[in-house]
Structures are given as structure tokens and as C-alpha cells.
Amino acid sequence: MIRISFPDGAIREYQPGVTGMEIARSISEGLARKVLAARVNGEVWDASRPITTDATLSLLTWEDTDGKSTFWHSSAHLMAEAVEAIFPGVKFWVGPPIDKGFYYDIDLGDRAISEEQLKQIELLMSDLAKKNSVYERKAVPKAEAVSYFSEKGDEYKLDLLQGLNDGEITFYTQGNFTDLCRGPHIPHTGLIKAVKLTNIAGAYWKGDEKNKQLTRIYGVSFPNQKELDEYLLMLEEAKKRDHRKLGKELGIFTFDDEVGPGLPLWMPNGTVVIEELERLAKETEQDAGYKRVVTPHIAKESLYLTSGHLPYYQESMYPAMEMEGTKYYLKAMNCPHHHKIFAAESRSYKELPLRLAEYGTCYRYEQSGELFGLMRVRCLHMNDAHIYCTREQFADEFRAVNDMYLKYFKIFGIDKYVMRLSLHDPAKLGKKYIDEPELWLETEAMVRRVLIESNIPFIEVPDEGAFYGPKIDVQIWSAIGREFTLATNQVDFAQGRRFKLNFTNKDNQPETPLIIHRAPLGTHERFIGFLLEHYAGKFPLWLAPQQVRILPISDKFLPYAQEVLKQLKKADIRAELDDRSEKIGKKIRDTELMRVPYMFVIGEKEVNEHKVAVRKQGQGDQGAKDVSEIISILKNEITERQ
RNA sequence: GCCGUUGUAGCUCAGUGGUAGAGCACUUCCUUGGUAAGGAAGAGGUCUGGGGUUCAAUUCCCCAUAACGGCUCCA
Incomplete structure (x- = not known):
């Protein structure tokens, strides 16, 4: 007999080889009907997979995140079965579950799927689901798997196989569809009672824009029609909060073809919101010891050569205009201008920290397909400031910036966000990141310590830092679920040197300051776009265009x-x-x-x-x-x- | 930038190979009404732009452009 421990602490004995489903049935038929998968010793398994040793077991249902993921993953396979039936000979890449639903990337050859055919696939999925086809798992030797997909001429699955070792390769079959798949899957297709294919999109193979573009079909499925209906209703509601819709209705902003894509025109109502935000920022920054500056919208080419933004970011900048033989660029960032203000006078350590603030107007040539209402634009006003300080002052300054974020978030009632600490990748020093291994580690540790001491929950992501230092981004989600960086707080130990910035320290020696880039209110554009959705257009009195x-x-x-x-x-x-x-x-x-x-x-x-x-x-x-x-x-x- | 979809009045959207319609908004008139839509009349369109097919194109085809859904990107 083997001992199975349950989440409530109970331990029961079963015959070796018992399956999750059999155990569920031994508890109750009702449970067995709901079981989608089993978590065995922390790993999600098919409910039909035999358990041969002592184990901890949770039976996963629709109520569990892993249960849902399994359900959607199986739905992706069901969709693939339907797609293959309607479009014989297509090749499949991967079909994972996502946050809300699933997708499958498909190579259709030279065919395309129309809206009507999408409907057709959806209907066929429902029909296939009713067959209660079992998802059968089969371990396959690598050689066999390779020859199977070679025969099919499926270069995608062969590519997947390359990364897998013999002994860890499994096939899953339901109905007429067999796929290379790690699993797990739900017991049978009949559990999928409601399906909605939401959209078709292109997606680069392996996410690389140099690769071929596959067709991606997104969908979502549920164990009953009611939940699907609720979900669709929720989507409708979310659309009503969309800042693009509200912005038009409330006269906040508009776009005009003749002005140009991504260049918002702020209408009187929107301008009021901008001015109120600036008033808040000015008050807050004045209290925090910032000084305001104003800088031009353009600068000579050499400024961006010094900063290092050219040529790395040239593609994201508007092309240069030439005046009297000199190239000028619209500024994509304010930092170089601010650095020049720092450099304009000889600085003493007594002046530090020096905090220069500006609602700076930046122009970025975002790719056309990236533009998105106010959230991603080509003309933006950044709640920007640069803090020049000594290493000793750094932690306090960084903490003060964080406190400012939290103060703002309290005012706006922002609570759904994720703080993301972006770090460097040591393997890319000297390439993606400036080659200062010690400074990286030192500042990363400082930033991490500040976050921990301030009791701010955060996640760490490697290889996401700026080229000049680690950063903290505040991530938010738009009404329709797209993720954006709302605010950013960045360490910079590179540009001080590039601009030969220095101050005279106590020992009468020149020293390069550390720089903090910070934008707690992000940009007017993104912040107001966010606020429109956050408040569903109902601005608090102080921000309301009309009170x-x-x-x-x-x-x-x-x-x-x-x-x-x-x-x-x-x-x-x-x-x-x-x-x-x-x-x-x-x-x-x-x-x-x-x-x-x-x-x-x-x-x-x-x-x-x-x-x-x-x-x-x-x-x-x-x-x-x-x-x-x-x-x-x-x-x-x-x-x-x- | 790439794949796909769409572009008709200020807005939301019908519609058609024979030069266009609704509701709201707007203008004027009537109405002066107590907590989420009072009534009437009127004005408003190079059917995104450019080419092509056709006796005839807003409608079909091609190109451009913009928006939308994704992908990629995001200092």
C-alpha cells in the first residue's frame, strides 16, 4: 500500500498504481466529475496517471489556477483538432494556456482563416467536445517521435524535439489529433462545455521578428455556458472603461490624421487634468527639494552621441533635421539636457543632492503598430527629474523617490500594480550593459535593500535593466488587459561619466555623481490614459475638468x-x-x-x-x-x- | 515594422455597381417643465486619399494612409 497525504492533512492508504481520478471517486462521485488534474508531489499530472509511491496529492478543479490552465491547455488541443479537420496539412507550433484562455500558433501555409471560418472552427470544437474523447498520454522514445514528425514533414515539432531528451517525450491523443506535448490534460473533451474563439493574429515563430509569421488563434473556454456569458459581459464592461472611448466621450483628447499618428491633441477638458497633475507634481517636488528647469525640444546630434543614445536608439527617434550643416534631433529623453544644466556650473558636494525636475516634452518614433491610444504615443510629457548625488546619499535619495511614488499612489487609490526590479545580466556586460560589474552589484543591492526596508512587495527580473543601471518599474494593466510601465525609477552610473559630470568632494577632488532618473507620474499621456480607466471617467473633484x-x-x-x-x-x-x-x-x-x-x-x-x-x-x-x-x-x- | 480586420455626417452605425440613410449631437422655433432623454422644423457628406476595371465605383481590384486585434519593440 502507498500513503497519500491530502491538503487537509489527512493520510489515506491506496493500492500502488492508483490514479488521482480513482482517489477522487473514492471520496465522492461529485468530486470525480469535477476533477481536471492532480497535483502529485507538487507536480501537475493527468488525473489518469498512476501513482506508484507515497505522495502528497491535491485534486485540481476549475477552482484551482492549475486546474484552469490544464483545462485551457486541453482546449487548445481541441481547437487544434478542429483546425486540422478543416485545414488538413497545417502545422502546429505551440498551444499554451495563458492568463485568460489559450492560443495555438499554426502554420497555415498560404491559406488564411476568415472570421466565418473561425466561427466554423468554434462550432466544430463544440461538436468534437461532445464526443467525450479521452486525452491519452503516451511516452515515446525520441527516435520514434522524430521519425513520426519527419514523416509528417513537421519542422516545428522537430525543432521542439531538439530541445528534449529521450525519456521525457510524451504524445497526447484525443480523437483524431495527436500532439507532442508535455501535458498534463483534463480527463476528456466533454468537460469543455463552452468555447469562444476571440481573435486571429499574426505571431512570429519563437517570438523573433526575423522568423516566419504564424497564425495565432486566441480562445477561451469554460466548463459551462454561464461562465462564458459572464466573461463576455465582463469584456463588454471593460470596453466601456477603455480610455480611448472615454477620452472621446469626455472631450479629453483627440487624434487627427493630418496632425499625425501618435500625436495627441489635448482638448480643454484634458488640459485641465494635465494642469492639475502638474500642480500636484510641482507641490510635491517643491516639498521634496527639487528645482524646476525648462529645456528645448530639440538638440544637436552631438548631445546624443555623448549620451550614447545615438546610434542605439536612433530608430526610435524622429529623423534629424538639418540646419546650417548641423543635424538636430527632437529629444526622445530629457536626461542629456538636464546633465548639461548640471555641467553648466562648477558643483560642490555641498550642492548635492541636486534634483532637477521638468515636465519635459519628448518625441519618440514608436513603430506604427505599437501606437495605442494615449498609452503609447509619439509625443509625450514626462514627469521627469534627475537627481545627482554622492554614493553615500544614494540610498536615502532612492528611498525618498519611492516614498513619493507611494504618496502619489495613495492619492490616486492605485493598488493594482506590480513593482518590478530590473537587473543586469552579467553575461552581457560590455554589450547590453555598461561594463561596471561592481557598480551593478552594489546599486542593485542598494535598490533591493531600499525596497525591502520600505516593505514594498516587488518582483525581480534579470536582464531587464537599462544600459546604465538597474531600475524599478511600476507595471499596470489597461482596461483591455495590456501591460504598461506606468512609472519608473532608474539608477544611472554611466551617463555621469559620459558627460564628464563632476563635483568637488570634501577632499577637493573631482568625483562623478550617481544619477537617479525618476518619473513617478510617468507621462501625462499614459498617466491620464490610466486614470481614465482607473476611475472609469469619474475623476475625483480636484481632477475633474468640470467640477x-x-x-x-x-x-x-x-x-x-x-x-x-x-x-x-x-x-x-x-x-x-x-x-x-x-x-x-x-x-x-x-x-x-x-x-x-x-x-x-x-x-x-x-x-x-x-x-x-x-x-x-x-x-x-x-x-x-x-x-x-x-x-x-x-x-x-x-x-x-x- | 510584420500578420489580420476595418474606414460612410461631429459621434455611434445602417446601406447600395445607377452620385446616400437612422439615432444622438448641432441651428431655429414651440415648450418653462423639480432629479437620467418634451415637441417640430432645418442644416450638415469629394462615402479616408490616389490609381484601375466599367457606359457608370461609396460599392469590385490595386496602392497609399489611419484606426483596431495581435506579434515584435518600448531609453
């Missing part, structure tokens, strides 16, 4: 409404008067749709009592208040940035 709209019930009350408007403006509250001859219901609806936080309804009663009927966006009538009283409430809410 109050006055809604007279009839034209008779316009004079009093004008009076109230005057008082609001005097109090520096962004207010407008809806003086259209519309009914109050209509005015309220329009104001609600524009997400104006406060409405002041004015009728006969309010005029007589010298009040306004306050209505809050999304919350309805709040009762009548004295004008001066509500103004002081709003002023407080604005000042506190609630």
Missing part, C-alpha cells in the same frame, strides 16, 4: 443661477451653467454622462431660500445647502484631493 454644473429648472431662475456661478468662479471652482431651455431630467442626464461630480439644481424653492439643491454624480440628490456652505465643503474636498 460643478448649475442646472436651473426653468429660464426664470437664470439670474440667480448666474449669481451662483459667479460665486463658484470666485472660489476658483470649475463651474458651468446649463442655460439651455431643456427639462431638468435632460440636463441631469447629460451632466451625469459627462461625469461632472456635482450638480446644483436651482428652482423656485432654492431661489427663495438662497440655496442650491446639491446632486452628486452617480449618487443622486443630496438635499439643499447654502451656497457658501457647499462652496466651503467643495473647497475642502479639492484641497485635500479626496
Whole structure:
């Protein structure tokens, strides 16, 4: 007998060779029907795979992340079976589960899949699922696997096989489809009750743009129709939060073909948000000892040769313009300009840390296919600053920058993000990374220590650093699930030297400062795009382009409404008067749709009592208040940035 | 940049090988109504741009361009 330990601590004995499914059945039929896979000694297995030794066991269902992944992986195989039936002779690359669903990369030869055919594949998948085909696992000697795929002429699977050793190669077969696959899989196709193929896209083989492009089909599947319906509904809801849609509806920004792709035009409402963000940044930076600077949008070629950005990033910069025989570039980053301000005067250690801040305008020639609403643009305004400090000052400065991030995130209620510490790869020193092995290790350790001491959860990723030093990125996700770096905090021990920056230290010796690049609010573009989605267009009062709209019930009350408007403006509250001859219901609806936080309804009663009927966006009538009283409430809410 | 899809009024979208339509928005008039759409009339389009096929192209084909879905990239 073998001893099986369960997650609840129970230990039961079974015959050697018992399967996860058999154990499930011994517990209850209901459980057995739900089991998708089994975690045996920490490894996810087919529920049908025999267990021969003592083991810990968790039975995985749809409720488990690994259960879901297995389910989607099996769904990818089911899709492949359907695709192969409709397009005989296609070749498959890989078909993994992803965050929400699965995909399969397919070489269709010179064929293409139309939307209708996608529907057809989806229908066939449902039919095939109903056959309850079992996913059968078979261990195959490498030679046999190679000859199988050689015969098929499948260079993709042969390529996969190259990386595998004899003895670890398995095939899975369900219905008419056999695939080289590590597994595991769910018991049978009948568990897949609802399928939706979401989109078709091109994807480079092995993710390398030099390689051939395969066709990728994305899909998602569920154990019942209800969950699929809910998922589709959720997607619809997410689309409503999309900053591109909200930005248009709320008059925040627009694009124009004649201006150019990726060059946003900020409309009056969006400009208000920009100005409020800048006000916040200026206040915060002033408190933190920053000094503001302003630099031009262009610079001579030599500046970027000194910085090292040319030629490495030339492709991402707008082409040079030539003036009197000299090349000028639109700036893609502010740092070289700031370094020149540092270099403009002789510096003493007494001046450090020197913190130079600028909402700098940068232009980057992002690839056309990369542009994405406000999140990825070609003209951006960075909440940029560079801190020049000594090595001794570094940790404190870095910590202060981190504290600033957290302060901002609290104001905006940002809690869904991941802090990512990007490190260098020692093998690429001198190539991708500046060749300063000790400085790398030293600064990485400093950064890591600051994060740990500040109790900030973070993940570490190797080989993602900037060429001049390690960095911390704050990763966020857009409404439709795309990942972006919202803010960045970077160490730079390279550019100080490149620009021959130095300060005179206590020993009267020149010393190169360490530099911190930081952009806690990222760029106006990405940050406002993010905020639109984060707030679903409902900006807090202090950020709202329009804070109050006055809604007279009839034209008779316009004079009093004008009076109230005057008082609001005097109090520096962004207010407008809806003086259209519309009914109050209509005015309220329009104001609600524009997400104006406060409405002041004015009728006969309010005029007589010298009040306004306050209505809050999304919350309805709040009762009548004295004008001066509500103004002081709003002023407080604005000042506190609630 | 690559693969795929799309481009019709300010917005959302119908539609057709014989020079175009709806709703909302806009203008004017009527209405003066108490917490999410009052009524009427009107104005508004080089059907993304350029070529081609055709007696005739917004519609079919090609190229360009932009957006969208991905891939790649992201200082």
C-alpha cells in the first residue's frame, strides 16, 4: 500500500498504481466529475496517471489556477483538432494556456482563416467536445517521435524535439489529433462545455521578428455556458472603461490624421487634468527639494552621441533635421539636457543632492503598430527629474523617490500594480550593459535593500535593466488587459561619466555623481490614459475638468443661477451653467454622462431660500445647502484631493 | 515594422455597381417643465486619399494612409 497525504492533512492508504481520478471517486462521485488534474508531489499530472509511491496529492478543479490552465491547455488541443479537420496539412507550433484562455500558433501555409471560418472552427470544437474523447498520454522514445514528425514533414515539432531528451517525450491523443506535448490534460473533451474563439493574429515563430509569421488563434473556454456569458459581459464592461472611448466621450483628447499618428491633441477638458497633475507634481517636488528647469525640444546630434543614445536608439527617434550643416534631433529623453544644466556650473558636494525636475516634452518614433491610444504615443510629457548625488546619499535619495511614488499612489487609490526590479545580466556586460560589474552589484543591492526596508512587495527580473543601471518599474494593466510601465525609477552610473559630470568632494577632488532618473507620474499621456480607466471617467473633484454644473429648472431662475456661478468662479471652482431651455431630467442626464461630480439644481424653492439643491454624480440628490456652505465643503474636498 | 480586420455626417452605425440613410449631437422655433432623454422644423457628406476595371465605383481590384486585434519593440 502507498500513503497519500491530502491538503487537509489527512493520510489515506491506496493500492500502488492508483490514479488521482480513482482517489477522487473514492471520496465522492461529485468530486470525480469535477476533477481536471492532480497535483502529485507538487507536480501537475493527468488525473489518469498512476501513482506508484507515497505522495502528497491535491485534486485540481476549475477552482484551482492549475486546474484552469490544464483545462485551457486541453482546449487548445481541441481547437487544434478542429483546425486540422478543416485545414488538413497545417502545422502546429505551440498551444499554451495563458492568463485568460489559450492560443495555438499554426502554420497555415498560404491559406488564411476568415472570421466565418473561425466561427466554423468554434462550432466544430463544440461538436468534437461532445464526443467525450479521452486525452491519452503516451511516452515515446525520441527516435520514434522524430521519425513520426519527419514523416509528417513537421519542422516545428522537430525543432521542439531538439530541445528534449529521450525519456521525457510524451504524445497526447484525443480523437483524431495527436500532439507532442508535455501535458498534463483534463480527463476528456466533454468537460469543455463552452468555447469562444476571440481573435486571429499574426505571431512570429519563437517570438523573433526575423522568423516566419504564424497564425495565432486566441480562445477561451469554460466548463459551462454561464461562465462564458459572464466573461463576455465582463469584456463588454471593460470596453466601456477603455480610455480611448472615454477620452472621446469626455472631450479629453483627440487624434487627427493630418496632425499625425501618435500625436495627441489635448482638448480643454484634458488640459485641465494635465494642469492639475502638474500642480500636484510641482507641490510635491517643491516639498521634496527639487528645482524646476525648462529645456528645448530639440538638440544637436552631438548631445546624443555623448549620451550614447545615438546610434542605439536612433530608430526610435524622429529623423534629424538639418540646419546650417548641423543635424538636430527632437529629444526622445530629457536626461542629456538636464546633465548639461548640471555641467553648466562648477558643483560642490555641498550642492548635492541636486534634483532637477521638468515636465519635459519628448518625441519618440514608436513603430506604427505599437501606437495605442494615449498609452503609447509619439509625443509625450514626462514627469521627469534627475537627481545627482554622492554614493553615500544614494540610498536615502532612492528611498525618498519611492516614498513619493507611494504618496502619489495613495492619492490616486492605485493598488493594482506590480513593482518590478530590473537587473543586469552579467553575461552581457560590455554589450547590453555598461561594463561596471561592481557598480551593478552594489546599486542593485542598494535598490533591493531600499525596497525591502520600505516593505514594498516587488518582483525581480534579470536582464531587464537599462544600459546604465538597474531600475524599478511600476507595471499596470489597461482596461483591455495590456501591460504598461506606468512609472519608473532608474539608477544611472554611466551617463555621469559620459558627460564628464563632476563635483568637488570634501577632499577637493573631482568625483562623478550617481544619477537617479525618476518619473513617478510617468507621462501625462499614459498617466491620464490610466486614470481614465482607473476611475472609469469619474475623476475625483480636484481632477475633474468640470467640477460643478448649475442646472436651473426653468429660464426664470437664470439670474440667480448666474449669481451662483459667479460665486463658484470666485472660489476658483470649475463651474458651468446649463442655460439651455431643456427639462431638468435632460440636463441631469447629460451632466451625469459627462461625469461632472456635482450638480446644483436651482428652482423656485432654492431661489427663495438662497440655496442650491446639491446632486452628486452617480449618487443622486443630496438635499439643499447654502451656497457658501457647499462652496466651503467643495473647497475642502479639492484641497485635500479626496 | 510584420500578420489580420476595418474606414460612410461631429459621434455611434445602417446601406447600395445607377452620385446616400437612422439615432444622438448641432441651428431655429414651440415648450418653462423639480432629479437620467418634451415637441417640430432645418442644416450638415469629394462615402479616408490616389490609381484601375466599367457606359457608370461609396460599392469590385490595386496602392497609399489611419484606426483596431495581435506579434515584435518600448531609453
